[in-house]
Amino acid sequence: MDVGQVLRRIPKMDALLALPEISQACERTSYPEVKHLIAQELDHIRKQVLAGAETEVPTKEAIARNVLAQLDASGSFSLRPVVNATGVVLHTNLGRAPFGERMARHVALVASGYSNLEYNLAKGKRGSRYAHVERLLCELTGAEAAMVVNNNAAAVFLMLNTLAADERVAVSRGELVEIGGSFRVPEIMAASGAELIEVGTTNKTHAYDYERAVEAGARALLKVHTSNFVMCGFTEAVGIAELARIAHPAGAYVLYDVGSALLFPGEVLGLTDVEVVRRAIAEGADVVTFSGDKLLGSAQAGVIVGSQDAIQRMKRNQITRMLRIDKLSLAALEQALVWQLDPACAREQVPALRMIAEGPDILEPRANELASALDDVPGALTQVLPVTDEVGGGSLPGVELEGRAVALTLESVTAEDLERKLRCALHPIVARVSEGRVLFSVRTLMAGDIQRIADTARAIVGERGEAR
């Protein structure tokens, strides 16, 4: 049979839409979603036929079954949930911090109606969107004032543009960093209008380097946390207290981009080296910025805390209007900040913090559970093994989390094929390949993921159609 003949046998859109199960699905969800999925499915079949991979065309009932399964897995959307089996908690490519149930519920509530985003209910007139989090941020950090923007890159940009446009800003050569997603300190500075003065060397920067910069007219000293690498050996950096001692008598600002922050001592999570915003403020930082969706565990946002004078100037900057935070992110951030008041509560409610704190005592039984679920898949061979997980997301470089993974091999599928099929499944599963096996780190699994992984592996083995 030639290709043209096969193509003509592919069921038509109208025939599919006429099936009772499809019209029911349209009522349950929406007509455009279902139609969009059918079109995608037919297109896929057409491509398979043209590529010579398919000579048998599926029946319209089989296509309908596939469409309904995809509908249940949010498959009609390009942006959709995935299983993170990488063991990287704040995975930059997988949406960084996942919401817990309570946060998701609060955000959904704010999203599904009107809100007092910029309305002062007590006074019955226009209010400020910052009002919802400013008092909390001041309480948690000891700062005089606070505001939030779209993300931390925007926060750094706004800080420099407001306080140091057309001025010199000194940065240590050891802190001219690049963070994922092409955030590069020299380029952000150039875009903001600040003039970068590099001080010190890659490994060592001394107080006198900053002193000379201030003498040469620097109006601000910027410290940037090296969020995604560690320097060790013959190194030296200057702390905030020292920077304040150098900058303040000359009327210069001390600015600090910490990147990721917890607002309570990290020891609660077994972490020793977390930057402490409260301390930086107490030691004299005029402005400190950090992300909302790294260790805070809320939505993409850039938090800015600091002196009344600096924050007021930023609020008045016209650019702030272009960088403003959305109500959904703000709702998530307020919820996360409330939890920061009590470390034990934050650890329980914020999935990323819970994952970071989990040790082998919790991970080993979870790995055993996944292994036994996978052992039921025909031809599967599993092994539980120790792995090193990461916090990720430009937070806590060098911190190694002792984790557990399940290594899987399937008789009929190579590791590379299995990894690809898992990734392309209806509910995609992102895992990694190591030494010819697929590894599932269990630290980053959410509720229901063990079942999902087992079901998908079974579908891949028993394949044709379902697990495409």
Ligand SMILES: *Cc1c(COP(=O)(O)O)cnc(C)c1O
């Ligand atoms: C992550 C990070 C940024 C960028 O923050 P986003 O929220 O991704 O915009 C900037 N600076 C540092 C030091 C960071 O760690």
